[in-house]
Amino acid sequence: MHVFALLISRTVLAALGIIEICMLLRAILSFFVDQESVLLTFCIAVTEPVILPFRAMLSRFESLERIPFDIPFLVTYVALAILGGLLPVVT
Numbered sequence: 001m002h003v004f005a006l007l008i009s010r011t012v013l014a015a016l017g018i019i020e021i022c023m024l025l026r027a028i029l030s031f032f033v034d035q036e037s038v039l040l041t042f043c044i045a046v047t048e049p050v051i052l053p054f055r056a057m058l059s060r061f062e063s064l065e066r067i068p069f070d071i072p073f074l075v076t077y078v079a080l081a082i083l084g085g086l087l088p089v090v091t
Contacts (some may be wrong), residue, residue, distance in 0.1 A: 009087055015085045023045040023077050051076045 026043035031041055054072040058064055064071050 011082060016080050016087075018028055019047060020077065020080055020084070023073070023080075026044055027073070047076075050080070054079070 022043045026040065026047055029037065029040045029043065035041075053073055054076045058072045058075065
């Protein structure tokens with residue numbers, strides 16, 4: 001059972017790492033390439049399903065719409081980093 005939990009933990013950590021890398025690439029590439037870029041399109045396809053619940057939750061706060069940053073993107077990245085940091089403690 002311990003081996004199974006370790007395998008699941010490592011798999012989730014790997015998936016979180018891939019999503020975090022895609023989020024960083026998305027943020028950087030959005031400044032330098034056009035929206036039709038294959039790599040940017042891939043990063044958006046990977047990260048948007050993860051960001052979407054945070055977008056829906058934070059869209060209720062009208063004051064956040066005036067901020068020039070993508071707050072749901074930042075909140076998602078921080079949440080993934082916290083989750084990735086806590087996951088090894090759980091196993």
